[in-house]
Amino acid sequence: MTEFHLHLVSDSTGETLQSMTKAALVQFEGASPIEHVWTLTRTVRQLDDILESIVKKPGLVLYTLVNKEMRDILEMGCQRVGVPCVSVLDPVLTAFSNFLGQEMRRLPGRQHMLDKNYFGRIEALNFTMAHDDGQMPEDLYEAEIVLVGVSRTSKTPTSFYLAHRGYKTANVPIVPSIPLPPALFRLSRKTMVVGLTTSPDRLSEIRKNRLLSLNQKVDTDYVDRERIKDEVIFARKLCTKEGWPVIDVSRRSVEETAAQIITLHNRRREEAR
Structure with missing residues (x-):
């Protein structure tokens, strides 16, 4: 050293x-x-x-x-x-x-002047805070980017990083037993939906560590690898059916994931022109 x-x-x-x-x-x-x-x-x-x-x-x-x-x-x-x-x-x-x-x-x-871009980032952060983890789904049409994925796939930190960059971002959890908000399927092309996924083994470890940090039992379906595998497959099939791009975050930092999302967003914006 x-x-x-x-x-x-x-x-x-x-x-x-x-x-x-x-x-x-x-x-x-x-x-x-x-x-x-x-x-x-x-x-x-x-x-x-x-x-x-x-x-x-x-x-x-x-x-x-x-x-x-x-x-x-x-x-x-x-x-x-x-x-x-x-x-x-x-x-x-x-x-x-x-x-x-x-x-x-x-x-x-x-x-760092208080210009239009600065206030745009503040507005994006406020929007993302209000639309974290599936909150206020009726307003999803106002988002530029919506992240979907099963629990603990870095949706929230990625959303806030994107908001800090000025993108109004919402995130919605995919839970096989709970219907997704209808508004998610009525979005126009100006809102890009992106699926986040990771390997079942990694997801199991992340969830287990999360429960341990909260002093909760880890012997639950929430960390069961076979159950998680079914969740991941369900989410991937849904994204494929809806035509939503999917990013595997297994070996990516939040910054790297956000960079790829921004690239996809800019590409779509260019194609729309």
Whole structure:
């Protein structure tokens, strides 16, 4: 295990830096950063505190600062300490500037302004909270995406991830003994229904762990592999009959599942044009 100090300096929320860092670090086995995250860095006094910390705990410095004076102070301070200092967005900003023939405006936190897209994400999150686990099925026609699947196939976390991305998402559980809401079968093409599934063995383990976390008995039909196998087959047949695409989430993270759903959604939108 290689431990090292990693300073992430941002004039905004730091989400971009942390996401890029996470994506990069998975390529290095055994790398274990001790992260020092500095957000909303917009004054020289803040930079003084950051540089003091870098002196005490030297390591790689990554930053997203758009103000030239702030950038220069940070870079010179790191140079004095002898640590690498990298502006992670510079190559992307340069490419956009050259392609568009425009100079960047250097406005910190611009992507987090309270604009139409921001309020759209809030609306999507509110919708998803109200339509989780089959609630308010009469409003399904308002959804952009509806996820269906048997219990514990990551419908809820995937729905909320999609909502965070701005997609109004509902999810409906498939239980063989309980009829699905009629509204689900009357949706127009503007609403995409996607089935989520996983292997019966994996599903049994997930459900068993869920019951154990709730201090409940695990000797029930809910975790029985043969019963679960019947549930999974029933759900797959239903999706095939209705023409709903199915995604196997067995080896996918929520982010990967959501990315595939967004791809399907965008493809359908393009075909409708």
